[in-house]
Amino acid sequence: MTTPLLTATIDLAAVAHNVGVLRESSGTDVMAVVKADGYGHGAEAVGRAALAAGATALGTAQLTEALDLRAAGVDAPLTAWLLTQTSDFAAGIAADVDLAVSSPRALAAVVDAARRTGRQATVTLKVDTGLGRNGIAADEWQATAIATAKAIADQSVRLRAVMCHLARGDEPDHPLNSEQAERLDRCVADLRRLSVAPEVVHIANSPAALTRRDLARDLVRPGIAVYGRTPVPDISDFGLIPAMTLTAQVVLVKRISAGDGVSYGHTWVADRDTTIAILPAGYADGVPRLLSNQLEVSVNGRRFRNVGRICMDQFVIDLGPDGGGVREGDTAVLFGTGAGGEPTALDWARMVGTIDYEIVSGIRGRRVRRYVGAGADHSGVADQRGSDADLRAGGTTG
Ligand SMILES: *Cc1c(COP(=O)(O)O)cnc(C)c1O
Numbered sequence: 001m002t003t004p005l006l007t008a009t010i011d012l013a014a015v016a017h018n019v020g021v022l023r024e025s026s027g028t029d030v031m032a033v034v035k036a037d038g039y040g041h042g043a044e045a046v047g048r049a050a051l052a053a054g055a056t057a058l059g060t061a062q063l064t065e066a067l068d069l070r071a072a073g074v075d076a077p078l079t080a081w082l083l084t085q086t087s088d089f090a091a092g093i094a095a096d097v098d099l100a101v102s103s104p105r106a107l108a109a110v111v112d113a114a115r116r117t118g119r120q121a122t123v124t125l126k127v128d129t130g131l132g133r134n135g136i137a138a139d140e141w142q143a144t145a146i147a148t149a150k151a152i153a154d155q156s157v158r159l160r161a162v163m164c165h166l167a168r169g170d171e172p173d174h175p176l177n178s179e180q181a182e183r184l185d186r187c188v189a190d191l192r193r194l195s196v197a198p199e200v201v202h203i204a205n206s207p208a209a210l211t212r213r214d215l216a217r218d219l220v221r222p223g224i225a226v227y228g229r230t231p232v233p234d235i236s237d238f239g240l241i242p243a244m245t246l247t248a249q250v251v252l253v254k255r256i257s258a259g260d261g262v263s264y265g266h267t268w269v270a271d272r273d274t275t276i277a278i279l280p281a282g283y284a285d286g287v288p289r290l291l292s293n294q295l296e297v298s299v300n301g302r303r304f305r306n307v308g309r310i311c312m313d314q315f316v317i318d319l320g321p322d323g324g325g326v327r328e329g330d331t332a333v334l335f336g337t338g339a340g341g342e343p344t345a346l347d348w349a350r351m352v353g354t355i356d357y358e359i360v361s362g363i364r365g366r367r368v369r370r371y372v373g374a375g376a377d378h379s380g381v382a383d384q385r386g387s388d389a390d391l392r393a394g395g396t397t398g
Contacts, residue, residue: 007370010369014228085106094119102135104147125144148191162191224357228241229357267308289310290351290352
């Protein structure tokens, strides 16, 4: 088997460990959020690993993401929450996806689909308690609650949950967190007055699951922490283990002379005779062009800096006059856990002024995913997106 030029190695044992951390910190059940193809890690593989580690459900944004998981054979409870009245609710009901509605119009469409198909829909009410994004608006709450009670009475709907999403979960002590929880509790009380009650209530994203046990209710809904990244790096890493390591094969090593410019625009010119190496990763694969002349990689335990512009497919590192002992075919670590001295996705995020959520979910293009750790060779884990590029390695980490 040839070594891929660019590899995202996903440690499923780390995912399992992180789910354990989240169960422990929240003291409750975990719905692992696997939207955006598992934050770039592979929704199906991560989802299966999280479930095997004790997560009780998976969450996605779009309904199609949940339907893809069902089609792949994932039979755990699934919730999707970015829906509109034109979503394919009949398909969602047929696949037994919990449909989290954000308006009375979406609810009406779900009820209509349930009546048409003769199957009861599982519904969550997603309430905007202060996020100011999707979720049922305050002035539509009463109508939605009453319509829900009617739909439950005629058995077209089963009310799985009432949920909300925090606006400032990453500021654990901010009063808005408790205010949002109180507003959600009032919504649940409204439903009780209508003689209906959800099976579960959930609020907490990763930062709340890690820092606000009092907001846990019946279920927490972490995403980023499942992938081993702390949402509040200034507070703690909570013992989470980053699951993704991005590596590239050195494709070319060559000598250049003092005065030679490197890459488009010659933004870097060698001030001495030196040796450079070409790495096959670029902005089309999710390496931000803004990292040009800042990015560092680790090869054989030594750090080397990117010189010249990061291109669509490749970038250049300066190995120094002695060549740093780097050879064609060597592996360069672009980011990893940091345990071996390599940069982390958080380092990248800080350099470009974003969060590591954006870095890891943006790794794409020609990278091949390779799964290691417990469950990596699970026979039910098929290659994703019809790609024959995803590889499975045996359980190599404990
Ligand atoms: C993305 C998302 C989450 C997970 O957020 P993290 O900060 O990654 O833990 C939870 N709930 C909803 C509604 C989301 O959209």
